[in-house]
Amino acid sequence: MPVLLDWDTRFFGFPVARLEAQELAPAELSDCLEWARERGVRCIYVLREQDDTISAAALSAIGSQSIDERSTYTAVLRADVPHPSAGIRIAQALDVPRLKEIAAVAYTDARFFVDTRFDPERSAALYMTWIERSVHGGADLVLVEGPLGAPRASASVHFLPDRAQIGLVSVAPEARGQGLARALLLGLMEATIQRGLTRMDVVTQGRNLAARKLYESLGFHLTRVQCWHHLWLDQAH
Numbered sequence: 001m002p003v004l005l006d007w008d009t010r011f012f013g014f015p016v017a018r019l020e021a022q023e024l025a026p027a028e029l030s031d032c033l034e035w036a037r038e039r040g041v042r043c044i045y046v047l048r049e050q051d052d053t054i055s056a057a058a059l060s061a062i063g064s065q066s067i068d069e070r071s072t073y074t075a076v077l078r079a080d081v082p083h084p085s086a087g088i089r090i091a092q093a094l095d096v097p098r099l100k101e102i103a104a105v106a107y108t109d110a111r112f113f114v115d116t117r118f119d120p121e122r123s124a125a126l127y128m129t130w131i132e133r134s135v136h137g138g139a140d141l142v143l144v145e146g147p148l149g150a151p152r153a154s155a156s157v158h159f160l161p162d163r164a165q166i167g168l169v170s171v172a173p174e175a176r177g178q179g180l181a182r183a184l185l186l187g188l189m190e191a192t193i194q195r196g197l198t199r200m201d202v203v204t205q206g207r208n209l210a211a212r213k214l215y216e217s218l219g220f221h222l223t224r225v226q227c228w229h230h231l232w233l234d235q236a237h
């Protein structure tokens with residue numbers, strides 16, 4: 001069955017739920033929709049493995065196509081990762097306003113922007129909130145490039161027991177193509193090795209060619225592809 005998402009429900013202002021689909025049969029899907037209707041849920045995020053053709057068929061039968069390929073890239077870090085160039089530093093509270101401006105326009109490949117049923121202003125606010133929280137302790141480390149109060153790029157990471165998980169990576173539109181994301185990621189890789197971890201994961205969208213090329217150029221390999229579906233309950237299913 002789906003689970004209600006409290007944070008998303010509060011943030012978007014209507015009930016949202018999430019379902020991890022595994023070989024989802026049509027009857028099970030119909031039960032999930034019933035469960036959601038009873039609770040006034042307006043949207044269910046469904047996540048399935050790309051090769052789960054059973055779930056794909058059940059979803060397709062109710063007219064739902066995937067809206068995003070959730071692509072996980074993994075790197076096994078070597079101890080001799082190159083030292084990042086100068087100009088990389090830890091984010092400070094004073095950087096937050098500019099980082100929020102950058103975040104507001106950076107993530108247009110994300111499923112919340114692609115699905116036009118979500119208000120684009122709320123979707124931008126989601127990433128603004130995320131970077132602000134990350135700097136204030138939500139992430140274990142946020143690195144930035146650029147002067148205090150006027151950073152041009154940022155990248156965040158969480159250190160888990162067995163790996164580092166990259167969070168947000170964004171570069172101001174006018175500063176792209178200058179190696180800033182590469183430098184920030186090298187900084188995160190160095191910090192990961194210093195923590196005694198050798199595995200690093202990052203999730204991006206299948207349609208985000210720039211991000212995929214960036215991670216591949218740093219030795220990451222595609223290790224998992226999942227598909228997001230958005231089921232809107234006020235549409236006929």
Ligand SMILES: CC(C)(COP(=O)(O)OP(=O)(O)OC[C@H]1O[C@@H](n2cnc3c(N)ncnc32)[C@H](O)[C@@H]1OP(=O)(O)O)[C@@H](O)C(=O)NCCC(=O)NCCS
Pocket residue numbers: 106107109169170171172175176177178179180181182183203204205208209210211213214215217
């Ligand atoms: C993806 C992003 C972070 C790249 O930042 P950037 O500072 O421009 O990237 P860099 O200059 O460090 O590029 C490093 C490598 O990434 C790849 N790359 C970066 N931008 C690319 C693009 N537009 N097309 C193809 N490859 C690209 C290249 O391999 C590049 O190496 P090269 O310059 O030697 O060819 C930036 O475009 C961005 O902020 N996008 C919006 C936010 C986003 O998508 N973040 C990732 C979500 S997980």
